[in-house]
Amino acid sequence: MIIKNISCLATCAGSCPKIKNNLKDAGIINNAYIIIKNDKIAEVGSGDEYKKYLDSNSNIVVIDAEDKTVTPGLVDSHTHVVYAGSREMELPLKLKNVKYIDILKAGGGILSTVNSVRKTSLGKIEGETKKRLDTMLLHGTTTVESKSGYGLDFDNEIKMLQINKNLDRKHPISIISTYLGAHAIPEEFKNNRNGYIDFMINSVIPYVKEHNLAEFIDCFCEKGVYTAEEARKILEAGKKVGLKAKIHADEVESASAAELAGEIKAVSAEHLVSASDEGIKSLAQNKVAAVLLPTTSFYLMLNKFASARKMIEEGVIVALATDCNPGTSPTESLQTAMTFACFGLKMLPEEIINAMTINAAAAISREKEIGSIEVGKKADITIFDAKNLNYLIYHFGVNEVDMVIKNGTIVVKDGELINTAIK
Ligand code: NIG
Ligand code: FE
Numbered sequence: 001m002i003i004k005n006i007s008c009l010a011t012c013a014g015s016c017p018k019i020k021n022n023l024k025d026a027g028i029i030n031n032a033y034i035i036i037k038n039d040k041i042a043e044v045g046s047g048d049e050y051k052k053y054l055d056s057n058s059n060i061v062v063i064d065a066e067d068k069t070v071t072p073g074l075v076d077s078h079t080h081v082v083y084a085g086s087r088e089m090e091l092p093l094k095l096k097n098v099k100y101i102d103i104l105k106a107g108g109g110i111l112s113t114v115n116s117v118r119k120t121s122l123g124k125i126e127g128e129t130k131k132r133l134d135t136m137l138l139h140g141t142t143t144v145e146s147k148s149g150y151g152l153d154f155d156n157e158i159k160m161l162q163i164n165k166n167l168d169r170k171h172p173i174s175i176i177s178t179y180l181g182a183h184a185i186p187e188e189f190k191n192n193r194n195g196y197i198d199f200m201i202n203s204v205i206p207y208v209k210e211h212n213l214a215e216f217i218d219c220f221c222e223k224g225v226y227t228a229e230e231a232r233k234i235l236e237a238g239k240k241v242g243l244k245a246k247i248h249a250d251e252v253e254s255a256s257a258a259e260l261a262g263e264i265k266a267v268s269a270e271h272l273v274s275a276s277d278e279g280i281k282s283l284a285q286n287k288v289a290a291v292l293l294p295t296t297s298f299y300l301m302l303n304k305f306a307s308a309r310k311m312i313e314e315g316v317i318v319a320l321a322t323d324c325n326p327g328t329s330p331t332e333s334l335q336t337a338m339t340f341a342c343f344g345l346k347m348l349p350e351e352i353i354n355a356m357t358i359n360a361a362a363a364i365s366r367e368k369e370i371g372s373i374e375v376g377k378k379a380d381i382t383i384f385d386a387k388n389l390n391y392l393i394y395h396f397g398v399n400e401v402d403m404v405i406k407n408g409t410i411v412v413k414d415g416e417l418i419n420t421a422i423k
Helices: 020-024 049-053 088-095 100-105 110-119 122-138 154-170 193-210 228-241 257-263 277-285 294-299 308-314 334-343 349-355 358-363 389-394
Strands: 002-010 028-037 040-046 062-064 069-072 074-076 141-147 174-182 216-221 244-249 268-271 289-292 318-320 381-384 401-406 409-413
Touching: 002 049, 020 308, 020 349, 028 049, 040 049, 069 074, 069 389, 074 358, 110 154, 122 141, 122 154, 122 401, 122 409, 154 174, 154 193, 174 193, 174 228, 193 228, 216 228, 228 244, 228 257, 244 257, 257 268, 257 277, 277 308, 289 308, 289 358, 294 334, 308 318, 318 334, 318 349, 318 358, 334 349, 334 389, 349 358, 349 389
Parallel strands: 002 062, 002 069, 074 141, 141 174, 174 216, 216 244, 244 268, 268 289, 289 318
Antiparallel strands: 002 028, 028 040, 069 381, 381 401, 401 409
């Protein structure tokens, strides 16, 4: 396959992960071409040189990307895409300024989605999740991290992780699975939080590892949910059996979770809206990726975004994701996250695209296989109907995806799904 005449190719190649000033370098090539062989990128260049392949092989598929922007397939490195039901009934409460944590304490929020998941069959949730993955693919996303955390009891957490595994096999999008049993304290353990923590450590974590149901473990470390000490205990138990650590850190108020992420050398810390200065330093020193979720700050009406500029200045690996979930970020679109990253986090278009590709790949330990357009990497590519990167970010509120290629196969063409049966 040849993609030719690319007006703006953002390769996101070069130093990896990208920090400080390098985050501004999206490896742009104008008038570029890409050669794809099977599922891999075979050559990247500029001008007419691709023509050397045209005579020798008539089976070549040629795609003309004039006036288009081409990027690595987008990587959504933090989602809760597996869930049942929806939470639009919380909207009036939000507008009355009822706090997110207070809705949760009253048995709503995460716990209301837990009720929906417990009542709904694996097959039905899988079907609903597949639709959301289709929407993600249509919006240019080719790899998704997906967390459990709406089951909380044994059977329902395993059900969620099994859905991750099934959909990774059935859907073109690659799914990276995370066990998030520590998303809330379930109602049945309301007066026995240590009992729930012991249950996760002794019963669920070993099973998850043994059955290869997750690669990462996560914990919602936040005032009113899990303390830093509890998070340390849960994440260390996961690390002991070989799960890699992620942390929902300081999303609303600081719980010293960013500091903890550094201390336990987590792969990533996420949200970080209220991370302290020491926390930010700790992330930089320990090479913990900061996954920022600006749509969530907007949707929680926090009137505050994470200190992205400070993090970039300090040398933190900054990634961006949707946080797709039914409560605090009901969107599948990384293009929506682009808008809020620009106007909320004050990130530049080049920084945003790196943060959703190569740095996002680093946040899920996949930077060697995906996240940039370089020879030998997987041919996961998104083509936008935008004449340059600035235009892609500037034009907002619509889906600009023209084509998506996953593992060398066209899965979205003219903005519509095709070949979705092919992995
Ligand atoms: O990332 N903070 C915890 N988890 C999600 C929200 C989940 C929910 O409200 O259903 C988040 O914001
Ligand atoms: Fe989240």
